[in-house]
Amino acid sequence: MSGQKITVNNGVVDVPNEPIIPYIEGDGIGADIWKSASRVIEAAVEQAYNGEKKIHWKEVLAGEKAHNKTGEWLPEETLDTIREYIIAIKGPLTTPIGGGFRSLNVALRQELDLYSCVRPVRWFEGVPSPVKRPQDTDMVIFRENSEDIYAGIEFQKGTDEVKKLIDFLQNEMGATKIRFPETSGIGIKPVSEEGTHRLVRAAIQYAIDEGRKSVTIVHKGNIMKFTEGAFKTWAYELAEKEFGDKVFTWAEYDRIVEEKGKDTANEAQSEAEAEGKIIIKDSIADIFLQQILTRPKEFDVVATMNLNGDYVSDALAAQVGGIGIAPGANINYDTGHAIFEATHGTAPKYAGQDKVNPSSLLLSGVLMLRHLGWGEAADKIENSMDKTIASKTVTYDFARLMDGATEVKCSEFGDALIKNL
Ligand SMILES: NC(=O)C1=CN([C@@H]2O[C@H](COP(=O)(O)OP(=O)(O)OC[C@H]3O[C@@H](n4cnc5c(N)ncnc54)[C@H](OP(=O)(O)O)[C@@H]3O)[C@@H](O)[C@H]2O)C=CC1
Ligand SMILES: O=C(O)CCC(=O)C(=O)O
Ligand SMILES: [Mg+2]
Numbered sequence: 436m437s438g439q440k441i442t443v444n445n446g447v448v449d450v451p452n453e454p455i456i457p458y459i460e461g462d463g464i465g466a467d468i469w470k471s472a473s474r475v476i477e478a479a480v481e482q483a484y485n486g487e488k489k490i491h492w493k494e495v496l497a498g499e500k501a502h503n504k505t506g507e508w509l510p511e512e513t514l515d516t517i518r519e520y521i522i523a524i525k526g527p528l529t530t531p532i533g534g535g536f537r538s539l540n541v542a543l544r545q546e547l548d549l550y551s552c553v554r555p556v557r558w559f560e561g562v563p564s565p566v567k568r569p570q571d572t573d574m575v576i577f578r579e580n581s582e583d584i585y586a587g588i589e590f591q592k593g594t595d596e597v598k599k600l601i602d603f604l605q606n607e608m609g610a611t612k613i614r615f616p617e618t619s620g621i622g623i624k625p626v627s628e629e630g631t632h633r634l635v636r637a638a639i640q641y642a643i644d645e646g647r648k649s650v651t652i653v654h655k656g657n658i659m660k661f662t663e664g665a666f667k668t669w670a671y672e673l674a675e676k677e678f679g680d681k682v683f684t685w686a687e688y689d690r691i692v693e694e695k696g697k698d699t700a701n702e703a704q705s706e707a708e709a710e711g712k713i714i715i716k717d718s719i720a721d722i723f724l725q726q727i728l729t730r731p732k733e734f735d736v737v738a739t740m741n742l743n744g745d746y747v748s749d750a751l752a753a754q755v756g757g758i759g760i761a762p763g764a765n766i767n768y769d770t771g772h773a774i775f776e777a778t779h780g781t782a783p784k785y786a787g788q789d790k791v792n793p794s795s796l797l798l799s800g801v802l803m804l805r806h807l808g809w810g811e812a813a814d815k816i817e818n819s820m821d822k823t824i825a826s827k828t829v830t831y832d833f834a835r836l837m838d839g840a841t842e843v844k845c846s847e848f849g850d851a852l853i854k855n856l
Contacts, residue, residue: 438491441521441807443771448521450807452488457495457516461526463781464791464845465498469526471793471849475816476800478853483812493520497539498528509539514546517774524775524803526796529783537587540776544580547772549765550630551637552578552741554748554778555802559817561824562756563836572731572754575647577638578744580765582630583662585741588623597621626662626740631669637768638738639678642713650674650682652717653739653747666740667717674715683707684715724750748778759792759832762799764806775803789844792830794820797852819855823848826855 439451460469473492480488495513502508517523530538544552554576558569566572590597600621604610635652642650652671656664671686683704691700708714718726718734720743727734727750739747752761758779766773777795785791797816804813824833827840828851834842843851 438489440519443521446769446771448771448806450809452484453491454522454807455491455493455520456803457493457513457520457523459495459497459513459523459525459528460500461777461781462498462500462529463527463783463786465526465528465781467785467787467789467845468777468791468793468796471845472797472800475793475797475819475849475852475856476804476812479812479815479819479856480804480809482856483809483815488809488812495523497525497543509542509546514543517543517547518772521771522773522775522803522806524796524800525777527777527779527781529781541585541587543774544765545586547765547767547774548581548770549767549772549774550579550581550633551766551768552576552580552744552748552763553637553641553766553802554578554744554751554761554763556748556751556755556761558755559760559820559824561821561827561837562760563833564754564756566728566731566754568731569755572727572751574727574731574734574751575641575645575736576744576748576751577634577641577736577738578748579626579630579634579666579738579740581741582626583741584622584624586623586625588625590621592618592620624659624662626666628665628669631666632673633769635670635673635738636677637766638736639674639682639713639715640768642736643678643681647713647735648708649714649716649734650736650738651723651734652715653720653723653737653743654717655720655743656717657719663720663740663743670717670738671715678713681712682715683712685717686715720747723747727751728754752778757792757832758795759830760794760798762795762797762802764799764802766806773803773806775799775806789846790831791845792832793845793849797849815856816852819852822855823851826851 438453438455441454442449495516497509497513528539557573601615638650652667654663654667656667671684674682674684688700752758761778763778764775801813801816829840830848834840
């Protein structure tokens with residue numbers, strides 16, 4: 436096929452004018468949103484660079500399509516191709532609840548060690564929202580993507596493994612104070628210092644590069660001290676050790692309070708803010724979910740573990756119009772590998788109806804274009820999105836919440852975006 440490979444040299448991605456980019460169409464609504472979003476991306480690139488740049492899509496299989504064609508859900512060839520071509524984009528893949536296979540989405544992230552799940556959440560003018568001032572929500576979530584309860588270390592009730600584990604916990608680990616009925620299933624939650632460091636490093640570096648004001652570490656460390664609590668401690672340590680005078684941490688604030696009192700600590704923080712230092716702070720996950728609704732302006736970049744990040748990203752998406760418009764990227768900043776990905780699922784009840792909003796996948800494509808350094812094409816799509824939504828030409832999810840909207844199909848929304856590029 437024509438086009439060239441993207442390469443990585445010393446961690447820097449080298450993008451030819453005609454890169455080959457593998458894509459996974461996805462299950463359920465995947466085919467509809469891929470068709471619509473990929474056409475808009477192609478048109479934006481064509482217009483931005485007058486034909487000098489062009490993406491050559493290369494389909495790779497995963498999910499139901501892969502299973503039907505090859506008998507496998509996630510063929511090795513798909514992983515090898517993404518490894519080889521460095522950057523890929525995907526639609527959603529089905530994960531049955533309970534039995535069956537584990538998440539292919541999670542497997543892709545783990546196999547390629549895409550440790551940062553980056554999900555920017557910001558409002559587009561005119562998008563219907565359940566909050567009064569959706570424009571106050573402008574955050575970028577860095578969700579740790581390779582550890583936590585998502586590691587998939589779980590044991591089903593009644594199995595020999597779970598019996599062994601309970602016996603071990605009760606008889607060797609001193610877990611005698613809680614009840615372990617025989618019907619217990621058990622999941623393990625690994626959180627490491629290395630895993631925390633690389634994620635938090637990426638989040639702080641992003642905040643510095645993008646001129647953001649703060650990084651909030653979201654955790655439930657009051658309850659899970661050696662996993663979520665340790666995440667917080669390691670995050671503060673990393674911030675102070677590696678980013679020195681570019682940051683001011685709440686750990687530092689606490690030390691100043693202890694030594695010199697609260698007034699001096701407040702002064703130190705104000706001074707740091709005035710100097711443009713990134714404030715590194717933390718919030719416990721439950722109150723954080725309240726505060727993103729009541730005081731969204733106080734939060735900017737967010738660094739958190741896998742499960743918290745999953746919840747927080749859908750909750751925040753709701754504030755700016757829902758998961759139909761919330762994009763995402765899974766990135767390994769060390770190897771350069773990245774998979775850009777819609778944050779929503781396969782919405783099976785809408786599959787094949789050409790109905791849903793393609794914006795989540797499309798805006799993931801915009802993140803991809805920026806990652807490639809093709810900002811002009813990315814800007815074109817975002818500007819067109821502003822214009823199209825302002826004209827109230829929208830898919831069903833927005834139309835049902837907007838007065839006087841024209842509801843269009845998934846493909847027609849793509850047509851309207853192309854017209855407004
Ligand atoms: N990264 C991935 O690939 C992900 C995969 N999944 C998987 O997807 C499957 C279905 O999961 P489910 O929990 O139903 O979540 P989904 O995200 O698929 O759908 C939930 C609801 O969200 C709304 N929605 C989703 N996508 C869109 C869109 N593009 N435009 C407008 N509205 C949208 C719809 O709301 P309404 O009904 O109000 O119209 C839909 O019913 C599961 O197998 C799950 O594991 C889930 C999340 C991420
Ligand atoms: O893989 C899945 O089924 C769910 C993943 C998910 O919810 C997410 O990536 O936000
Ligand atoms: Mg999710």
